[in-house]
Amino acid sequence: MAGSRLTNDVKSSEQEDTIKIVYDQQPRDTTCDHEPWPCRINASHQPVIPARIFAPRSILPLAEEEFGGRIPGFLNAAFKILGPHPFSRLDLVILPRCFASMGLASPSIVFISQSLLSGDGSLCSRLAHEITHSWFGLLIGAMDWTEEWLSEGFATFLEDPVQSIAENWTKEKFHEISNLRALLRFKALKAEIENTASELQIMRPMGDQSHMRNALWSVMLKMADIRINGFYKYIISSENGINQDVIDKEWLDSPGIPKILNQERFIKGNKLIEQVVSESGRLRQKTLAKLREDFELHLKNAEIRHRWCELVIKHRFMDGYGDIRMFLLKDQSMGVYLYGELLASEDSIQRLLAETCYEAVATVMDRGCRRTVEEMLGIQQSK
Numbered sequence: 001m002a003g004s005r006l007t008n009d010v011k012s013s014e015q016e017d018t019i020k021i022v023y024d025q026q027p028r029d030t031t032c033d034h035e036p037w038p039c040r041i042n043a044s045h046q047p048v049i050p051a052r053i054f055a056p057r058s059i060l061p062l063a064e065e066e067f068g069g070r071i072p073g074f075l076n077a078a079f080k081i082l083g084p085h086p087f088s089r090l091d092l093v094i095l096p097r098c099f100a101s102m103g104l105a106s107p108s109i110v111f112i113s114q115s116l117l118s119g120d121g122s123l124c125s126r127l128a129h130e131i132t133h134s135w136f137g138l139l140i141g142a143m144d145w146t147e148e149w150l151s152e153g154f155a156t157f158l159e160d161p162v163q164s165i166a167e168n169w170t171k172e173k174f175h176e177i178s179n180l181r182a183l184l185r186f187k188a189l190k191a192e193i194e195n196t197a198s199e200l201q202i203m204r205p206m207g208d209q210s211h212m213r214n215a216l217w218s219v220m221l222k223m224a225d226i227r228i229n230g231f232y233k234y235i236i237s238s239e240n241g242i243n244q245d246v247i248d249k250e251w252l253d254s255p256g257i258p259k260i261l262n263q264e265r266f267i268k269g270n271k272l273i274e275q276v277v278s279e280s281g282r283l284r285q286k287t288l289a290k291l292r293e294d295f296e297l298h299l300k301n302a303e304i305r306h307r308w309c310e311l312v313i314k315h316r317f318m319d320g321y322g323d324i325r326m327f328l329l330k331d332q333s334m335g336v337y338l339y340g341e342l343l344a345s346e347d348s349i350q351r352l353l354a355e356t357c358y359e360a361v362a363t364v365m366d367r368g369c370r371r372t373v374e375e376m377l378g379i380q381q382s383k
Contacts, residue, residue, distance in 0.1 A: 020064045022051040022071045022092075047079040048072045049087070055094035062117045063094045070124050070166065077165035078131050081158065086139040090131070097332050100366035102126055105133035113333040118301035125181075128162035129155045146200055156185065186261065193256060201255035288317040298323040302331050306338070313341045313350060321353055328357040332365060339373050 051071045055063040071092065079085060087108040094112050103126050104111040110130045116123045136158075137151035160178040163169075169177070193201065250258035288311065292298060297308040298320070309327050312320035324342070328335045335357075342354040358373055365373070374380075 018054060018057055018060060020053045020060065020068060022053055022064075022068050024050050046085065047076045049075060049085050050089040051075065051092065052089075053092045053094070056096075059094060059114065059117065062119070063092075066117050066119070066121060067092060067112075067124070067127060070121065070127060073166035074124075074128050074131055074162060077162045078128070078134075078158075080165055081161060082132065082135045086134045097330060098361075098364050098366050099333055100369050102333055103130040105130045105137060107134075107138055113331075115302040115331045115333050120301070122301045123303060125159040125163050128159045128166070132158045132162060147203065149201075150203075186257075190257060198255035203252040283311070283315050285315075285317060285319075288312070288315060289319060292320065292323075298326075302327075302334060305331070306334050309338055310341060313338070313345060316345070316347060316350070318349070321349075324353060325357055329361055332361060332369065336369050336372055339376055343376050 053060070053063050053067060053071075071090070075085070075090065089108050091109045092112060093109060094114060094117070097114055099111065099113050101111075102113045102116060110127075110133075112126075112130070116126055132155045133151065136154035141151045142148055160174065160181060164174045164178075246258060246260060250260070291311075292308070297304060299305075300308075305323070305327055308320070309324045311317070312324055324338065328338060339354050339358070342350040345351075355377060358377060362370060
């Protein structure tokens with residue numbers, strides 16, 4: 001892009017251990033009476049805004065390798081779908097292991113868990129998720145957490161389109177990967193809905209309901225009228241069978257998953273998914289040991305290791321209990337669910353594993369996560 005540069009240079013030697021500039025603007029002629037970086041006035045039509053990475057010196061090289069070369073492409077892809085960036089810069093901050101979330105977006109800054117440093121970019125879809133929160137969640141968003149599913153839904157939906165544009169996926173690759181991810185999200189959503197009050201699954205009645213609905217559609221139509229007709233096309237199309245009536249009646253007004261969304265929708269035509277879904281029953285210990293050895297599942301990215309730990313718990317594969325311990329110690333942002341699985345099994349050895357892991361990290365856990373785990377374990381709440 002003309003007038004821009006990629007650089008790893010920083011002015012202060014003291015900052016070199018903790019900050020890397022991923023993308024910056026070269027000075028240019030402007031009527032603005034301030035330093036050239038960053039500039040909100042000139043940023044409205046920049047496909048790529050200034051970006052920096054902040055991380056502890058011990059993991060800064062990993063963070064730079066994981067995200068440094070990808071941030072400009074992801075910002076550009078988001079711009080193509082959603083239009084001008086709502087904020088003038090993006091700072092990416094890598095937080096300690098005790099951070100209770102995979103990612104958290106705020107104006108001009110995104111907090112990221114160390115668990116996303118996979119080493120191969122396989123979890124960078126989360127970067128797309130947090131970037132799109134600048135539009136859904138920050139620029140526009142719910143009044144409170146009871147309708148957080150709206151902004152989270154949009155951000156999750158846009159992960160694949162943003163990544164596919166940034167990485168120049170073919171149509172076939174997009175279809176294969178997005179369907180596989182959609183199936184995993186579908187299964188997770190189905191499980192969550194079973195334990196979520198129905199009133200939290202619909203748009204909350206508030207004053208003139210028709211006015212609220214019209215406002216939502218006005219925002220989408222306005223976006224389509226500007227630059228993000230691509231986004232509108234992703235949501236509303238005859239190809240996916242989703243129209244305004246479906247969204248109104250089955251998504252906004254009715255609890256549960258819309259009828260048009262079902263497991264078969266994501267499985268059809270994908271041989272890998274069809275094969276995986278067709279397998280059921282209990283896996284033998286030898287099979288699990290072979291899977292671990294051949295595919296090195298305990299060494300993969302955090303999402304794969306999390307699913308491997310679920311298999312270990314489900315099939316009580318004792319040789320994999322060490323993998324669960326390592327996960328609960330190193331990936332605390334994703335560990336709370338596994339504590340629940342270990343305790344729900346009602347297996348004395350798995351309960352002991354949960355208790356020993358909790359004791360090892362209790363003093364450094366996020367306060368909210370710690371209270372949740374203590375409640376699961378049935379121990380006295382810590383102050």
